[in-house]
Amino acid sequence: MPAPSDRRVQKAMQSILDAMYDARDKKDQAISGIFEDLPDRKHFPDYYDLVKRPMSLNIIQENIKKNLYSGFTEFVQDCSQIAYNAKLYNRRNSLIYQHACILEDTFRKDIDDLMKAGTIGDIEVPMKTESNPGSPGGGSDNGDDKSEDDDVSDGAKSEYDPEDVPVSGVGTGGKVKTGGVGASQKALETEDDKKKRYRPDLMDLKRRRGRPPKVDTPNEAKIKVVLRGLRKEKSKDGRILFQPFERLPDVKQYPDYYRDIKDPISLDQVKKRLKRREYKNLDSFQADMDLMFTNAQKFNTEGSEIYKDSVVLQKLCHRNIEIERQKDDSEYITGPSSVDMQDSQTPGRMLKMSRLPLESIEHKGEVYRVGDWVHIVNPNDNTKPIIAQVFRTWKTTEGQKWINVCWYYRPEQTVHRADKSFFENEVFKTGQYRDHQIEEVVEKCFVMFLSRYTRGRPKNVGNITSIYVCENRYNEENKYFNKIKSWKSCVPDEVRGTDYEMFLFERQQFPLRVPSPLIPLLPAGAKEGDPPTEMQRGKENAPPTVGSIIPCPIPDPSTLNQAQAEPSPPPCTPAPAPVQPAMKFPPAHLQMQHGGGMQFGQQAAVARAASNPQTYQPAIPPCAFILPQNLGMSEEESKWFLRDEQGRVLWFSTPPVDPVGPASRILGHSLEYLAAKKEIEEKKKRKAREEADLGERKVKREIGRDEAMLFLVKALGVMSGNQGGYRQE
Structure with missing residues (x-):
């Protein structure tokens, strides 16, 4: 237990703490309420994930009352921790961040005054100035509970958004009503800032967010x-x-x-x-x-x-x-022009009232709904459209149709080490929720969680030609990857209870791993410890043009897929077998024709059969893919190829299958399987015989028991008769 501090030091602690309780902003309004208690763990669980040492004014007050501080330094560290935690968790532009700065200034001023007066000795105040310009938390709008998708691992970095100012904020204490831009925050604004708040034409409609906007019916x-x-x-x-x-x-x-x-x-x-x-x-x-x-x-x-x-x-x-x-x-649907411009109104609130939610949006013959995956025009690279999922659909009072989407990054748009490998067609969920006009949508695509991607492909996806796989979130703020525990936490609330049908593989098939696409950017002779390559951000409303790679030893590409390779069992007979070419999955830009009846799992069977000819090899129906726009072939060239009813060129993944096959081809089960099958059948027969014998013995025991009971009854009857006769005599 720490030694109790003397009364003089304890009195100095209490005077500083009282000043912090009485701290006020420029409008003479109290600011300490949010710092008095710790946040509710139920409403703000991510606060305790981020803040490793929570502290509040009431905790410090209790420590002073119980005389738990062994010295003034411990008290100073706790006081500094309060402002540090608030600035770490909240955005730099938020009201709570500003109040934390005021509280810290009040604390430092009182410390300086006490040192000048000689009440305390020279104390080094910890410089806890950590800030979080893109807080992942900060409460939720309208007092609603947080969505399952609110996850600090995305590192969602959001700029100041008047609409997204929470009704309940977090410092080191509980909730505080801000009502959008409250009086305390308006005290920090200039006249130009106030004018800009009421200028809808100056608002950035495509600003980035840490979560989807509220679009209520x-x-x-x-x-x-x-x-x-x-x-x-x-x-x-x-x-x-x-x-x-x-x-x-x-x-x-x-x-x-x-x-x-x-x-x-x-x-x-x-x-x-x-x-x-x-x-x-x-x-x-x-x-x-x-x-x-x-x-x-x-x-x-x-x-x-x-x-x-x-x-x-x-x-x-x-x-x-x-x-x-x-x-x-x-x-509840009011345009900005008719909003009464009072101090309580903000551009975010005016925009919110001008949104009319839509069940769906039709664009270029396609219908887009919440939950759909889309390609969006990428201003930085037209050949790599932005991969995103639709979270909100609405139209403005002027008739413009908008969607809010969550971006997914490609490997080359991230920052990673040179020894990191990726799945083919892999993407990563980010914390970027962006607004786009429907005209920016190129086409539909599809993203599958790894656990489903390895088991099949989606059915009934229309003309979708690009299917991606996702296993991780990408924290853009801290530049790290975090595995997704639940895919439902990544998709909109409206579609969490829905599912889609799939073409199933015969067995689980993992995609191939490939090296980092940014390895060519490494300078010659780069070694571990060298600075990473420079990231090219490009235009603002788009993912990075090129990410960054951190130098380190590069793995051998031939070893990336060794863990996934299936060892072939030893051949049962030395007889040679014809080797068929392994069949690979079609490129992402090819559209599969499912009408032929061949499923993706049957393709995998062909590849496995080539490596192990002793296994059973079923006949596989033909499978064809459609080449997009005939790959620029002229009419004279394309006439030599097979076409479908619409005149599109067909590409076949394998030569036609010979239904008879060569005489030397081995069909049927392996010897190991047949031996094991025979042993299993013999065990079943032995078990059946044992059960029959057991049943027969049980029947015999029951018959013997019945006969014994009958004999006993007869014996008792004879004895009773004899006794009766004796009494008559």
């Missing part, structure tokens, strides 16, 4: 208004009535709840359904809310606190729903 906006009203309701003693309904009871603690309640539901389930847009009208939302309150009234005794709260909240819910039902949808 009028119905969803009304539901959120109702939920906010319920969560604000308090009792006379200040207790929040809605808190017990946030989540379901613990199964172990209340097992009888799940026996009595057949359809349990809580606010967590309601919010998930709202995110997935399952509520098409207020009636379906009201039905779930009524079910939640009815469950509480059914399980709890009448007159209990939760029973009374559920009655009050249910009445309030009905009243608020009726109020919202009377409102016209146009109140």
Whole structure:
């Protein structure tokens, strides 16, 4: 236990802490509230992933009261930690970051005053100035819980976005209402900044984000208004009535709840359904809310606190729903020109109100929906379109149609070591969520998680010709790769419950690994420890033109796929067998014709049969691929090739299959398999005989038992008769 500090030092600590509690901004508004307590771990789990040593003003106050500081240096380190944590987690442009700077200045000023007065000796204040210009966290809009996709591993670096200023922010404490750009933040703005905030024409519509924008339908906006009203309701003693309904009871603690309640539901389930847009009208939302309150009234005794709260909240819910039902949808779809320019309005809020969500967008004969994978025009390289997934679709009041997408980077657009290898057609999920007009979309594509990519290919994907594989996220801020644990966390809420059909392989097939495509950029004689090559960023609204490679020993390309190679079993007979050419998968730009009946798994079977001719080799129907635009061949040249009904040139992956085959071709199972099969059949026969013998013995025992019982009954009857006769005598 640390030695207690003397009263003089303890008094100095308390005076500094009191000054931090009383810290104010330029508008004379208190700023310490957000730093008094640690953030709620439930609402901000990523805070504790990033911040390794959480600290708050109340923790320091408790340490002073309990006299836990052995010296003034420990106290100074804890005080510095508060501002450090807040600046590490929040954006440089955020309100909390500015308040952390004010708190740090207040702390340093008081330390200097005490040192000048001689109250304390010379103290070295730690320079904890870490900042996070692109915070991965900072709360969520409108008080909603964070999506499963909010993941710090993406390193989502977002510029300051008035729309994305959270209703609840995080310093080292809990939540603080900012209302967009609050009074404290406006104190930091110049007059030019204020004018720019109200100029929609100066806003960057294609700004990068750390998460998709909120694009609510009028119905969803009304539901959120109702939920906010319920969560604000308090009792006379200040207790929040809605808190017990946030989540379901613990199964172990209340097992009888799940026996009595057949359809349990809580606010967590309601919010998930709202995110997935399952509520098409207020009636379906009201039905779930009524079910939640009815469950509480059914399980709890009448007159209990939760029973009374559920009655009050249910009445309030009905009243608020009726109020919202009377409102016209146009109140939630307002163009910027008609917005009242008050201090509470920001460009982000005006843009948000001017978005009308769309179920789908038609463009060049294709229909695009949330969850679709697309190629987008790349301003830096037209030959490498941006790979992205659609997260939002909307149109403005002027009729322009927009999508918000999450970018996926190619290997050559990342920063990596020279010894890193990649799968063919591999891409990486980033934290870049960008807005694009629908005219920037080139075509549809498809991205598969590695675990599914190795088992087959998607069915019914139309004219999609490019299929990519993804296994990792790419943290653009810290330049590292992180394996994706759950693919559902990477896709939009609306499609997490859906799936797609697949052409399955006969067995799992891993794609080939290839060296880094940036190896040619390494200078001659580069060795480990040398500086990485320079990244070429190119234009702003596009991935890097060329990434960067870090010099280190380059692996031998021939060893990259050794772990995936299947060892061939020793031949059963020395008889030679004809070797067939191994069949590779078609390039990404070729479209497969599935009408021939051949699946991708059958292609893999051909490759395996070539390496092991002793295995069973089924007949494989022909398979053809369509060459895009005949690869620039003239009409005279293309006439020598087979074509489909639409005149497109067909390319066959293998020569025609001889249904008879050479006489020396070995068909059937291997000797090892036949020997094992015979042994298994013999075991089954032995087991059947043993079971039959056992059953026969059991029947005999039962017959013997019955005969013994019958004999015993007869014997008892004779004895009873004899005794009766004796009594008569």
